Amino acid sequence: MADGKQIKTTSGIEIKEVYTEPSAMSEQPGEFPFTRGIQKDMYRGRLWTMRQYAGFSTAEESNKRYHYLLSQGTTGLSVAFDLPTQIGYDSDHHMAEGEVGKVGVAIDSLKDMEQLFAGIELQNITTSMTINATAPILLAMYIALAKKQGADLKQLSGTIQNDILKEYAARGTYIYPPAPSMRLITDVFEYCSKEVPKWNTISISGYHIREAGSTAVQELAFTLANGKAYLKAALEKGLDIDVFAPRLSFFFNCHNNFFEEIAKFRAARRMWAHMTKELGATTPEAQKLRFHTQTGGSTLTAQQPLNNIIRVGQQAMAAVLGGTQSLHTNGYDEALSLPTEEAARIALRTQQIIAFESGVTDTVDPLAGSYFVEALTDEMEAAAKIYIDKIDAMGGSVKAIEQDYIQQEIARASYEYQNEVERGERVIVGVNKFVQEEKPHGDVFRVDDSVRKQQTERLDQLKNTRDNAAVKQCLNDLENAAKNSQNLMPFLLNSVQNYATLGEVANALRNVFGEY
Structure with a gap:
């Protein structure tokens, strides 16, 4: 630039004023290494699954929200569980006090699961469950319910997050030590490959790494390094990579830097294709990186919350241009509370407007050939590879987490980002620039503490009748x-x-x- 000012992405990659060199990329969409998308026809053949993440209070309350979302055109359910459920405590446990039904739905037994999906045929819907330490238990409940409904388990489809490594590194809802946790995960791989072959047995999650404050490059690197650790653990168990790898999926965040996010998704596909191939995958299905995206929760502001509608809209567009298979758009009010029905509806309509009105689904990979996007993709990959090589040298993700390396890198990036915001070097509209006086927000969604009492009564009744x-x-x-x-x-x-x-x-x- 004329003033010599440097412009960088959030990951510190320098943006040139103009890009004049074409990339050497020659492959087509649907071809190895899938940089341009995993299907030849992408959204011309089938749109991404429009999910809305929901779950709060009791199973009955969440069930009402699911029926509402299905009536509004959502095409996949996504279940949020409360904190006690995530860390293996029943609602009547002393550790559950103050948390029952707050950040998700309380599930204490198969009875709750039956109520959660009342009136919903599991065989006819895909369900994503954001659950990790207790993922095998919740999956067992889901399978038990499907059997009660008379579903063909071979047709049952959905995803459990089941990604414990990022819990140790970024999120904290682990229960058991790493070795037995990895055993539980590979047990799920093995069981589902035989009994529930369409089920995605893990959703390797960069989302929470990013929410904890990582850069886009760190999210990419640490997520793929974790993915590699799961591949190796399954191979050590004697599983066939061409059988289990097609059932691994990924879960990425989509932040505000539009082109950096698109480049991240493209780089992820290409890197995973090479990674699986090096570990022995021979079929395209085992080499393809399939992913769900959620717009950036940590980018939402409590100040001027309606601005979040624009943020979510551009993040959703980046996810679609990046080739996502499934998408959740956040409610504009989620910096304040769980989303209201209105906010959830606007979030879903955001996806529908992109799908049916914007024209971006009309051609496969509309950004291919952009000198900028392709150069940025190469740079994201090179920067992520430096991290992955370092983690490999430590002995892989489990060792890197045990040595606190990944946690420290995320903390450092988070600290730097916050400092940039506080110094005004990074503009957050409505927070450190274009600020205005605001009235207190009245219409926020609250979950009552009486939920714990209801769940405790239900548990007592269950234990007296089973x-x-x-x-x-x-x-x-x-x-x-x-x-x-x-x-x-x-x-x-x-x-x-x-x-x-x-x-x-x-x-x-x-x-x-x-x-x-």
């Missing part, structure tokens, strides 16, 4: 299986079908694995 001897036997069998190398999924399924609670099942595993 076959407690059968539950005890199931939990003993589960503990014994955990002590040897048997696949734990059949034992989890048996326990929840007999109405063992989430906390009882998690405790049976705590007895063997301990807590981290």
Whole structure:
């Protein structure tokens, strides 16, 4: 620039004033290494799945929101669980106080799962469940419910997040130490490849790494490094990469820097294709990176919240231009509370307007050939590769997390970003520039503490009416299986079908694995 000023992306990649060199990229969409998209026809053939992440209070309340979203045209459900459910405590546990039903729905047993999906045929919908430490237990409940509905398990489709490595690095809802946690994950891979072959057994998540303050490059690098660790763990268990890799999916964040985000998605596909190939994947399905995107929760501002509609709109557009398979758009009021019905509807309409009115779905990969986008993709890949090589040298993601390396890198990036905002070097509209006086926000969504009392009464009733001897036997069998190398999924399924609670099942595993 004339004034010699440097402009950089949020990851510190310098942006040139003009790009004049074409990339050497020659492959077509749907061809290895899939930089341009995983399908030849992309959205001309099928739009991305429009999901709205929802779950709060009791199963009944969340069920009403699901029916509302389905009536508004959402094409996939996405379940948020409350904190006690995420860390393996029943609602009546002393650790659950003040948290029941707050950041998601409370699920204590198969009874709650039955209520959550009342009137919804599981075989006819795809469901994404944002759950990690207790993912195998919640999946077992979902399968048990599908069986009760008479569903063909071979047709059941959806995703569990089941990504414990990023919990240690960025989010914190782990229960067991890394080794037994990795065993649970590979048990799910093995079980589902035989019994529920259409189920995505893990959603390797960069989203929470980014929410914790990482840069786009760090999100890309740490997510793929975690993905590599899961591939290697499954290979060590003797699983066939061409069988299990097609059921791995990814979950990325989409932030405000429009072109950086698009380049991140393109680079991710290309890097994963080479990574899987190097580890022995021979089929295109095993080499393709399929991903869900959520717009950036941490980019939403409590100040002038209607501005978030514009932020979410441009983030959603970047995700679509980046080739996402599934998308959740945040509600404009989520910096203040759980989204109201109106906010959830506007968020869904944002996706529908992009899909049906913008024209970006009319051609495959509309940004291909952009000197800027292709150069930026190359630079994102090169910068991410430096991190991945460093993690490989440490012995992989598990070792890097145990040495606190990934956590420290995220913390450093987060600190730098916040300093830039506070010094005014990075403009956040309505926060550090174009600020105005605002009235308190009246219309925010609140979950009442009475939910805990309801859930506790429901648990008491369940324990008085189920076959407690059968539950005890199931939990003993589960503990014994955990002590040897048997696949734990059949034992989890048996326990929840007999109405063992989430906390009882998690405790049976705590007895063997301990807590981290």
